[in-house]
Amino acid sequence: MSSQAPHPTLLIPGPIEFDDAVxxxxxxxxxxxxxxxxxxxxxxxxxxxxxxFQSTSPAAQPFVISGSGTLGWDIVAxxxxxxxxxxxxxxxxxxxxxxxxxxxxxxxxxTQLKAPVGDRPSFEQIEQALQEKPxxxxxxTHVDTSTGVLSDIKRVAEIVRRVSPETLVVVDGxxxxxxxxxxxxAWDIDVVLTASQKAIGCPPGLSILxxxxxxxxxxxxxxTPPSSYYAxxxxxxxxxxxYENFKPSYFATPPTQLVHxxxxxxxxxxxxxxxxxxxVHAQASDRVKAAVAELGLTQLAANPENQAHAMTxxxxxxxxxxxDVLPGLLKRxxxxxxxxxxxxxxxxxxxxxxxVSVTSGRQDVDNAIAALxxxxxxxxxxKGL
Amino acid sequence: MSSQAPHPTLLIPGPIEFDDAVxxxxxxxxxxxxxxxxxxxxxxxxxxxxxxFQSTSPAAQPFVISGSGTLGWDIVAxxxxxxxxxxxxxxxxxxxxxxxxxxxxxxxxxTQLKAPVGDRPSFEQIEQALQEKPxxxxxxTHVDTSTGVLSDIKRVAEIVRRVSPETLVVVDGxxxxxxxxxxxxAWDIDVVLTASQKAIGCPPGLSILxxxxxxxxxxxxxxTPPSSYYAxxxxxxxxxxxYENFKPSYFATPPTQLVHxxxxxxxxxxxxxxxxxxxVHAQASDRVKAAVAELGLTQLAANPENQAHAMTxxxxxxxxxxxDVLPGLLKRxxxxxxxxxxxxxxxxxxxxxxxVSVTSGRQDVDNAIAALxxxxxxxxxxKGL
Numbered sequence: 001m002s003s004q005a006p007h008p009t010l011l012i013p014g015p016i017e018f019d020d021a022v023x024x025x026x027x028x029x030x031x032x033x034x035x036x037x038x039x040x041x042x043x044x045x046x047x048x049x050x051x052x053f054q055s056t057s058p059a060a061q062p063f064v065i066s067g068s069g070t071l072g073w074d075i076v077a078x079x080x081x082x083x084x085x086x087x088x089x090x091x092x093x094x095x096x097x098x099x100x101x102x103x104x105x106x107x108x109x110x111t112q113l114k115a116p117v118g119d120r121p122s123f124e125q126i127e128q129a130l131q132e133k134p135x136x137x138x139x140x141t142h143v144d145t146s147t148g149v150l151s152d153i154k155r156v157a158e159i160v161r162r163v164s165p166e167t168l169v170v171v172d173g174x175x176x177x178x179x180x181x182x183x184x185x186a187w188d189i190d191v192v193l194t195a196s197q198k199a200i201g202c203p204p205g206l207s208i209l210x211x212x213x214x215x216x217x218x219x220x221x222x223x224t225p226p227s228s229y230y231a232x233x234x235x236x237x238x239x240x241x242x243y244e245n246f247k248p249s250y251f252a253t254p255p256t257q258l259v260h261x262x263x264x265x266x267x268x269x270x271x272x273x274x275x276x277x278x279x280v281h282a283q284a285s286d287r288v289k290a291a292v293a294e295l296g297l298t299q300l301a302a303n304p305e306n307q308a309h310a311m312t313x314x315x316x317x318x319x320x321x322x323x324d325v326l327p328g329l330l331k332r333x334x335x336x337x338x339x340x341x342x343x344x345x346x347x348x349x350x351x352x353x354x355x356v357s358v359t360s361g362r363q364d365v366d367n368a369i370a371a372l373x374x375x376x377x378x379x380x381x382x383k384g385l
Numbered sequence: 386m387s388s389q390a391p392h393p394t395l396l397i398p399g400p401i402e403f404d405d406a407v408x409x410x411x412x413x414x415x416x417x418x419x420x421x422x423x424x425x426x427x428x429x430x431x432x433x434x435x436x437x438f439q440s441t442s443p444a445a446q447p448f449v450i451s452g453s454g455t456l457g458w459d460i461v462a463x464x465x466x467x468x469x470x471x472x473x474x475x476x477x478x479x480x481x482x483x484x485x486x487x488x489x490x491x492x493x494x495x496t497q498l499k500a501p502v503g504d505r506p507s508f509e510q511i512e513q514a515l516q517e518k519p520x521x522x523x524x525x526t527h528v529d530t531s532t533g534v535l536s537d538i539k540r541v542a543e544i545v546r547r548v549s550p551e552t553l554v555v556v557d558g559x560x561x562x563x564x565x566x567x568x569x570x571a572w573d574i575d576v577v578l579t580a581s582q583k584a585i586g587c588p589p590g591l592s593i594l595x596x597x598x599x600x601x602x603x604x605x606x607x608x609t610p611p612s613s614y615y616a617x618x619x620x621x622x623x624x625x626x627x628y629e630n631f632k633p634s635y636f637a638t639p640p641t642q643l644v645h646x647x648x649x650x651x652x653x654x655x656x657x658x659x660x661x662x663x664x665v666h667a668q669a670s671d672r673v674k675a676a677v678a679e680l681g682l683t684q685l686a687a688n689p690e691n692q693a694h695a696m697t698x699x700x701x702x703x704x705x706x707x708x709d710v711l712p713g714l715l716k717r718x719x720x721x722x723x724x725x726x727x728x729x730x731x732x733x734x735x736x737x738x739x740x741v742s743v744t745s746g747r748q749d750v751d752n753a754i755a756a757l758x759x760x761x762x763x764x765x766x767x768k769g770l
Contacts, residue, residue, distance in 0.1 A: 004414040015641060017415050026411045026588075026642065029389040030402050032720055033589070066453045066590050067615065068637035074615040102614035197638055203411075204418070205451050205590050205640030228613055229487035230452065230459040250725075252453035253582055255590030256400060257411065258643070335417055340635075 008330055009364050012337035013145045013175055013311040013352035014198035017364070022201060025264040026257040034248035038256055041263050046244040048266035049208060052177065052200075053184035053192065054274055059213025060184065063233075063240050064206055064262065066255040069174040069195025071207040071231060073102040076137065076170055076191060078228035079219050083107030085136040088129055088167075092120045092151060093144030094341050095172060106227050108136075117344055118300040118313075120151055123159060130164040136218075137168040142176035142192075146340040147300045148313035148350065150180065154187045161188055168215055174198060177208070178269060179281040179310035179354045190215040196258065199281070199310050201265045201355040205258045277359065278309070284358040284365050285309040288351060291369040295376065300341075300348060310354035313339075317376070319385050321346045328375030334368045393715055394749050397722035398530045398560055398696040398737035399583035402749070407586060410649040411642040419633035423641055426648050431629040433651035434593060437562065437585075438569035438577060439659055444598025445569065448618075448625050449647065451640040452592040454559040454580025456616060458487040460594060461522065461555055461576060463613035464604050468492030470521040473514055473552075477505045477536060478529030479726050480557060491612050493521075502729055503685040503698075505536055508544060515549040521603075522553040527561035527577075531725040532685045533698035533735065535565065539572045546573055553600055559583060562593070563654060564666040564695035564739045575600040581643065584666070584695050586650045586740040590643045662744065663694070669743035669750050670694040673736060676754040680761060685726075685733060695739035698724075702761070704770050706731045713760030719753045 003020050010017050031038040042064075049062035065071065081087060084107060089100045091114040100110040113121045113129050121129075130138070138160055140151050157169045168190040173182065178199030182192060190212040197204035211233070219226075219233050226232035235251050242249035269277060289307065292299060292314055300313040316325060322338035326349065329336050337352070339345035351372070357364035388405050395402050416423040427449070434447035450456065466472060469492060474485045476499040485495040498506045498514050506514075515523070523545055525536050542554045553575040558567065563584030567577060575597040582589035596618070604611075604618050611617035620636050627634035654662060674692065677684060677699055685698040701710060707723035711734065714721050722737070724730035736757070742749035764770075 004412070007414040007416075010415040010417060012417050015415055015418060015638065023412045023642075027389070027408050029392040030395040030400055031392075032395060032397050032722070033400060034722075035720065066451065067456070068451045068640070070637035071452070071615045074613065077614065105610070105612070105614040105617070195638065203640065203642040204638045205643055225490070227490070228459065228616070229462065229490040230456045231613075231615065232490070252455035253400065253580065253589045255453070255588065255643075257408075257588040258590055258640075335420065337417070337419075 008333045008335050009357070009367065010335050011352050011357060011364060011368050012335060013350050015204055016198060016201060016352060016355045017357050018203065019201060019265065019268065019356045019360070022261050022265045025260040026203070028257060028260045031256060033253050033256055034250060039243060039246055039248050042243045042254060042259050043246045045259055045263045045266060046240060048263065048270055049210065051270040052266060053182060053210045054186070055184040055210065057185045057213065059216070061211050061216060061237065061240060063209040063211070063236055064259065065236060066205065066252065067207040068204065069193070069207055072193030072209055073099050074228055074231035075207070075209060075233060076193065077103045077106040077108060078231045079226045079233040080168060080191070080215060081106065081108045081136050082222060082224050084109065086111065086133055088113060088135045088138040090121050090126065090138065090140045090151065090156070091115060092141050092147060092149040094146035095141045095144050099139055099141070099172060117341060118147055118149060118302050120149055120306055123155060126156060127159050127163055130160065130167065135164060135167045137170050139170045139172060141172045142180060143308040143311065145175040145311065148308045148311050149301045149306050150308040153182070153189065157187050157189055168218060175308070175311065179278065180308070181278045184210055196262060199354040200262070202261045203258060205255055206262060280359055281309045281354060284353050285312070287365060288312050288353055288369065295373060311350060311352045313348055313350050315348050317380065317385065319383055320379050322349050324379040324383065325349060325375050328378050329371050332371035332374060334371040393718045393720050394742070394752065395720050396737050396742060396749060396753050397720060398735050400589055401583060401586060401737060401740045402742050403588065404586060404650065404653065404741045404745070407646050407650045410645040411588070413642060413645045416641060418638050418641055419635060424628060424631055424633050427628045427639060427644050428631045430644055430648045430651060431625060433648065433655055434595065436655040437651055438567060438595045439571070440569040440595065442570045442598065444601070446596050446601060446622065446625060448594040448596070448621055449644065450592045450621060451590065451637065453589065454578070454592055456592040457578025457594055458484050459613055459616035460592070460618060461578065462488045462491040462493060463616045464611045464618040465553060465576070465600060466491065466493045466521050467607060467609050469494065471496065471518055473498060473520045473523040475506050475511065475523065475525045475536065475541070476500060477526050477532060477534040479531035480526045480529050484524055484526070484557060502726060503532055503534060503687050505534055505691055508540060511541060512544050512548055515545065515552065520549060520552045522555050524555045524557060526557045527565060528693040528696065530560040530696065533693045533696050534686045534691050535693040538567070538574065542572050542574055553603060560693070560696065564663065565693070566663045569595055581647060584739040585647070585654070587646045588643060590640055591647060665744055666694045666739060669738050670697070672750060673697050673738055673754065680758060696735060696737045698733055698735050700733050702765065702770065704768055705764050707734050709764040709768065710734060710760050713763050714756050717756035717759060719756040
């Protein structure tokens with residue numbers, strides 16, 4: 001039973017429903033950010049981030065910084081690329097365009113490899129692009145929240161290591177960390193950047209990153225100074241290293257209460273094998289995808305191997321737009337999101353199925369499927385379809 | 386009575402003790418960041434920020450962004466100055482050095498006007514410096530948390546408008562907003578940047594700024610694009626304007642639970658005249674300063690007109706360092722901070738007296754004064770002083 005006030009179930013692709021214990025851990029009394037109590041909490045939290053990424057490499061380094069997930073792009077763009085260097089951006093939706101803008105803001109040359117809406121660039125296209133010029137980084141949106149398209153980051157990393165071994169593999173894992181498999185060390189990934197409010201199950205406000213030793217080496221051997229202050233790895237690296245060694249350290253005041261929430265949710269998540277968590281999300285996803293098909297609907301991600309496991313982007317029937325359907329869902333106690341991909345935003349809706357809504361034996365997904373069926377029928381009748 | 390677990394009283398110059406209602410407001414159930422409930426909360430919060438700054442100018446604009454207070458420096462440095470332009474940094478402690486580093490990271494020429502530890506540059510020096518070259522911005526740390534030195538931002542703004550009217554007056558108000566008088570419109574200030582965790586009484590994790598119409602105009606007429614993505618005013622301005630007009634808007638997911646906490650604390654603060662709040666802080670400060678003098682101790686800020694009203698930086702007796710005194714305070718249930726100004730960090734301690742500890746009829750300040758007296762006696766005895 002939840003201690004939270006009655007409310008419609010939030011099933012958008014983040015923020016998501018909160019676990020009671022996570023929410024309550026933010027009510028911890030005030031602590032000094034450099035006092036032993038908080039230093040221990042923050043240090044442990046950083047170690048838990050390693051477990052979240054299934055990483056045991058001492059050369060790798062987790063970062064937890066006050067900010068939105070977006071801040072992770074600035075960290076990559078200002079710390080890992082220098083002016084005039086090339087970035088290959090694999091485009092599977094809205095978030096690649098934004099990441100490319102961020103890279104260009106800091107002077108990188110961003111080349112986007114685009115796929116049609118709902119698809120992803122082929123492995124052949126990626127390999128060919130990597131052969132055309134030297135790229136300092138390749139960026140991959142693991143799951144694009146605007147389309148629900150899943151990328152195969154393991155396979156892309158393999159291609160990079162074979163064709164262009166010096167290129168840093170940067171994964172935007174905002175909508176994948178905590179629900180899609182990521183074996184950071186084993187897959188030889190260089191950066192995963194993410195946010196707290198999706199499958200990690202923490203309130204929004206934390207930018208979370210994992211960096212490989214290779215990425216840190218590349219930062220340390222830059223020719224020019226980092227082009228940001230708040231987003232510079234150089235300012236944060238000693239802070240993270242000190243806290244993880246239970247030593248107080250100061251660059252900017254950490255968001256103490258959110259760190260408590262992250263500590264709680266990561267303790268819950270890592271108490272069981274990550275493989276089990278991924279499987280639970282895959283099972284829930286299969287149920288959702290089957291129900292969507294049964295309703296005669298299709299997904300933006302048409303190919304099953306491109307489909308994310310923690311969200312589903314669903315084309316609406318011809319003649320219906322999100323405002324025709326979302327109020328009917330809300331009336332039934334369920335909140336979905338409207339479309340976000342600019343070209344097609346008015347034609348689809350997004351259903352997030354991650355975190356406590358799928359891991360805690362709650363009926364959220366089944367209720368949402370039933371509500372979707374009713375709301376669609378109602379909307380079609382209202383439109384005379 | 387507090388519902389928080391028993392704990393030592395946090396009397397550092399931020400983060401500070403939390404009001405129960407503020408803390409509990411973070412336990413709000415999950416909401417969509419673009420749903421009507423949260424849009425209303427965020428919109429109202431932005432309007433409350435205007436009241437906090439005693440501003441009614443429609444041209445001025447509040448910003449509330451996920452990040453530490455430090456992020457405000459990047460926003461100024463990347464959005465309001467262009468490469469090669471001049472910044473005059475008034476130095477009253479640690480934070481001016483850091484702000485200058487941030488400005489230089491983005492290509493500004495930062496000139497520091499330094500005063501001896503505990504003092505501030507004179508009005509004559511400031512006027513002379515402004516006459517020497519054209520400055521795009523002047524930055525003033527309203528209260529430097531490392532020294533407890535208060536700057537007279539009203540007087541500095543007057544000098545700027547007379548001598549160099551185009552120069553933007555940028556106030557670092559991290560340790561002053563909510564406890565020191567700021568009349569944003571009346572004093573003709575261009576930027577105040579602050580953080581949530583000091584006299585505003587909210588947990589850390591929000592970068593809060595107020596910008597004048599003049600500052601926004603200067604941003605809009607830049608010759609070059611902003612040199613940051615996450616810290617660009619251009620990305621945030623439409624978002625803030627939309628939310629304040631109760632329209633959903635998306636650039637990066639806002640920190641929903643911290644915004645609830647900010648809404649609660651600003652509602653409390655602005656429910657009474659700001660002048661009353663400043664007076665309560667001044668009275669508490671007078672009590673602390675008198676007690677410090679009675680103990681035979683002096684402050685880093687030697688001149689009463691330079692002394693902050695929400696914190697006191699206290700020189701320790703010769704022969705004592707912070708580790709000799711802070712444990713004795715903790716044993717008595719009180720947490721003070723060690724020194725922070727690099728040159729003299731081992732020679733002083735800092736006592737924060739702001740927010741609920743002084744506004745809610747709590748005995749925190751009296752208890753801390755008594756604890757300080759005992760802890761000093763004990764430390765001197767232990768050292769045979």
